[in-house]
Amino acid sequence: MSLKPWREIARPHKDVLEGTFKQSEFAADISQVAAGAAPPEYQDAEKFFSRTFITEGMRLLLLSVAQRLAGQGGDPVIQLQTAFGGGKTHTMLAVYHLASRQTSTNKLEGIPPILDQAGIHDLPQARVAVIDGIKLSPSQPQQHGNITANTLWGELAWQLLCEEGYAMVAASDASGVSPGKEVIRQLLERAAPCVILMDEMVAFIRQLEVSKEFRAGTFDSNISFIQALTEALKAVPNAILLASLPESDLEVGGNMGQRALNSLEKYFARIESVWKPVATTEAFEIVRRRLFEHAGERAQVEGISRQFHNFYRANSSKFPLETQSNEYFERLCQSYPIHPEIFDRLYEDWSTLDKFQRTRGVLQYMAIVIHRLWEDNNQDALIMPGSLPLDDSITRNKSIHYLPQGWEPVMEKEVDGVRSEPASLDREDTRFGSVQAARRAMRTIFLGSAPAVSTQAVRGIQAEHILLGCVQPGQTIGTFEDILKRLRDRLHYLYSDQDRFWLDTRPNLRREMESRKQNINDREELEPLLKARVNKVFGSKHRFSGIHVFTPSADVPDEYGTGSRLVVLPPNAAYSRGDNKAAYAAALEILQQRGEQPRQKQNRLIFLAADYDTVGNLKIQGRMALAWKRIVTDIDSGKLNLDLFQAKLARNHAEEADKSLLQLVRETWKWLLCPTQEIIKGKPEITWEVVSVSPAAMNLAAEIEQKLREEEWLITEWSPVHLRSLLNQWYFKDGITEVGTQKVWQDCCHYLYLPRLANDNVFKDAISRGVDNEDFFGFASGKENNKYVGFAFGKPVFVTLDGKELLVEHAAAMAYREETKPKAIKPTPIINHDNNEIEPGDIDPPAPPSVSLPKTFYGAVTLDPLRAASQFSDIMEEIVQQFTARTGVKVSISVEINADFSDGFDESFQRVIKENCNTLKFKPGEFEN
Structure with a gap:
């Protein structure tokens, strides 16, 4: 069944429909009836009972x-x-x-069953x-x-x-x-x-x-x-x-x-009888009979109510628990075409106001609402809290008539009306405007919170009740959840605490925050905050040699390092596909210059740029976070005097603003810029390859590393085939058959047209695997007198990139191996005693002399205490790894430390050293006189 508008099913009474009703006629006057001067609906008994729900x-x-x-x-x-x-x-x-x-009693609707009883x-x-x-x-x-x-x-x-x-x-x-x-x-x-x-x-x-x-x-x-x-x-x-x-x-x-x-x-009281007052559920029918001539056919009413009830049950986590029961379906039917939430708010909240009459007040108010909605051709399936035409002056005046002074500006600015903030939000985004999400939400919040701000122990209306008053079947609940966040961040009279929202005539701290936000200095305050948050997003666990956030070119190192460097460009160097000049210019300056000096290791840099379309919101959120932080600081120092609740709200807003900023930082820096070099019209030119990283990834640094590997902008594993191709293309030509390993590595760090290797270990590993096979190239530890030292071709080697090592072109390596292979010596014939020649193979060769090979190595070295860490690392790579690479070699390492101090070590220092020695398992670790 389609979700028909209420106006196509129900029909109001003529006086409500035409707006000709008088407010006073809702106030029954028994003296006028006794005098025969009351309106027909009260004076005529038959009409009275036809509109009266017993x-x-x-x-x-x-x-x-x-x-x-x-x-x-x-x-x-x-x-x-x-x-x-x-x-x-x-x-x-x-x-x-x-x-x-x-x-006659038989003409009085509802009376005959009572008399029969x-x-x-x-x-x-x-x-x-x-x-x-x-x-x-x-x-x-x-x-x-x-x-x-x-x-x-x-x-x-x-x-x-x-x-x-x-x-x-x-x-x-x-x-x-x-x-x-x-x-x-x-x-x-x-x-x-x-x-x-x-x-x-x-x-x-x-x-x-x-x-x-x-x-x-x-x-x-x-x-x-x-x-x-x-x-x-x-x-x-x-x-x-x-x-x-x-x-x-x-x-x-x-x-x-x-x-x-x-x-x-x-x-x-001595002889009184207990009289049961009107229940809320009964009030549904009282109001419906008085205001509606025909509330709709039962089948149509049940059809609409069923769609609403099914919608609430299908999204049970978004709506109040009571909406899940079959009883709520009956309430929907009984109150149609008015949503039960309107009755609940009016009877439970508004009826607590001194001037609001429980039944008469509801009748008067709803008569105005229904007339205005009918005139405006309202197409809602039910008359909901979000349907209230609070932009209408008559409806608005009736709404605030029962409230204390001060609500008029709140209604105009922050609830409903052409110039209200919710109307602006609806106009700004078609996702909101198509369902009037902002206005419907604020109307619901007003109805649910305006009458009881000062008396409620727990303030406000819960988000689930706001959704109940706003959303109709077929609409996206998330749209209304999103608008609540927007409204909370923009309105000055809207308060929120966890999932509760309420309006008050006192401005919230947002106005104070907005005032302070305007005084934030971008260079001195905002940029350092954003820098700190970007660093926080990356954390400390990554494989880059360094991550440089908003760093000037002079402060980005020009070193080979142990890995590539990620340079995070500042917000003013944002990137978009339509406008990338600022990002390219900022990246190019760092790529080509280190301060006033030309940069050499250009191929070690990767750039991360902010998204141009998001930077504006990022700056707004950053200023907001700083403003809230200032407010909290002033509260703590006593400069700002607030009650406990407002102080708590300020701290909550500060925490939420910082969390939102961190998330927005994560979403903003998303564009990876990789510099490359191509020959265009005979000249080398720098070009840029760009790709976005997912803002939903758990770890940004890991996501960037993964994206660089996928795009092959950063090589973490390199095949000897590719190394051989590079050598043949750039080095082994014009008769040159050898090149230094260090030069190739450094060239890969310098030039953008060469592969960008993650670190030198990738290069070393490619050489080792290539030399271990005879299909690629040869290797030498050095060259003396036109002779290769430590020549290897088809066997494993240990690569150090010490400046002496050489890579040898494949054909040259094969030729050199042949040239240096020992030549076979023709054996001298042996003459036996009969003067006959005997071939060497005909007799057993003499046994070789017995040679005893050394089985133990011992070495000692003195280290510089200031450079011991790097020296020990070299010892491990150059010496110890040679032994551990061979099967069956048992290696043991001892560290001996001698320290002399003419003045003597005091007891406190001795205790620290001894505790550390015990922890590191030194045997022994004692001080001597």
Whole structure:
């Protein structure tokens, strides 16, 4: 089933649809209904019940009222006490229409099942008295023809029995003294069956100041009347009283109001019946019935709800746990076309505000929202928190009406509107703009965090609830996760802590950070920071002779070294395929010059350049990290006075900014630049080969080394075949048949057109393997008097690159071997005693003389203490490796150290040396006098 917009399935009531509803009409006024002057949806009983969802609490109350009026039990007094806007007056209206019987009960939607449950087939018509504490005044009597009702009891008597009733309490009404319980009981018996509806009684009685007399009586006389009334009701089986009392401090109003409430609660509580207030799930249907003429066919509603529920279950890790249950699917169906998250936020968070009425406030707010969305042709599948049209001035004003001062600029700049930051983010990136990700996220954050910033123990709305309020099936969740990070980094009134986000009217530290960010000096502060972070990315484990980060040409060594050097170019020498001049120019300067001197070993350098398109963001992130670091420093030093929470946030932001910078550094330096040399139009020219390295690799240095091997820009294993080809191409020509090994190695370090070997061991190994075979070239340790010293061809050799060794061209090596091969000497014939010649092979040759070969070697050498490490390394390569290379040779090495000091070694120094000798297993290691 396709995900149809809510407007194609549900249809609002005409007044909501056209925007002709009046805000006041959502406030049910029981006095207007009693006077016949209320709007049709409240005045007409049939219309009233058609738009009224009978909650569980209302059902039980109407059941009790019907039983009481029919004389079948029921409660004589029912106290309605809920939060502001909790449905008290609406419930009284339901009782009014049921009891007055101006419309047949079978036409009142939801009533027949209640009467059937009570077993009542004919509900008697009752007299109804409405005592409205706001309408009545202690000093202004109510005029009914010739009769003036001064008090509550005078007004009650008149409404129940007119002149007859008033006559029963006339004396008490005139004197302002409460009639006795018996008089009230007689009044109720004559009026029964009857219903008394007392609304807002605290508002009336709190006006009766102590020690003052009013025409309506004193405070005490009115409280006495309430006591007598409640006692009298118990004696009349078909009379009932419903009284509403406030729950919030705002409705109570001052000390007198609290005193009035305490007194009324005392007497109502003696015989009150428990009334269950509206549950949140029931509120779904209340709002839906009042605002929507038709909420959609059941099959369509279930189809849309199922798609949302399946989407939440398929991405269970991204959404709240409650969305995974089948119960949540039912909630989706019950609240359609409004998402349950809107109801949860309004009923759980906004209803805690003093001015926000629980049911009436939701109705008023959602009527404005639905009208605006209808006018804007909203295409969302459900009306979600992210759908709220907070760019609309009417909706915005209604939203901040319940909040403290200071929200107007926050809404305009950071929540919604053409000039807001979220709108800018949506315009900047089509990935966000296509789904209005920034605006939807901020609307959701506003709805979920604005009403409770100062009172929540744990601030904010969790990211999973933000996603719940934003994302629709078919959209990419990651887009909204990304926008939350962008919003957190750019907004000044948005706070975040771990996975929670909230708005506040106080600017966060981001404005302070932005101010400091503008004062960062790139050369003195930003570049050193970036250099440090690049070095941190590479670490210390790599095979390069050196990694030179943002190093001037004079400070990049011009040495043969043990490996190639990686030069990391600064940010201003960034590379892009469309603009590579800056990178090439910076690399070329280092390649050709070492300060003011020409560079010789050019083929030892590889360059790493930053990505041009990323450098801008890198610098911004670097300045941000420095700014946060400054803020934390000022907090620690006491220069910046913040509360503990803001100080904690600043430290968290500093850590996150540094982590983000490190990651961005990793993503920015990605272009490997390798210099080569080609002959173009008869002239050698330097050209560049470029390749990118993956930013996702675990180890950047290892990734670069791997990429250099793959591209054959750095040779770690070299075949003798390639060495022979190089020798034949560049050295063995024009009659030259030999070349020094050291020269070839150094030329490979100097010239860009020659192979770039990782180190001299690669070169040595290629020579050794080539000489061990007769197919490539010959080798000599030196040359004296036109004779090769240590000539080798087809046998292993040890290569040192000492400046004397030679490589011999293949044919010349073969010829030299033939020339130096010992010539065969023709043996002299042997004459026997018979004067006959005998061939040498005919007799046994004489046994060679016995020669005893040396079997043991001993050598000792004195080392310079300042150069011992390098000298010992040479000894290992030149001497020891010769022995260990032969099978069966046993080698032992002893190190002897003698140290003399005329002043003598102190005890502390002796202790250090002895401990180190023990660790290194010296035998012995003692000091002597």
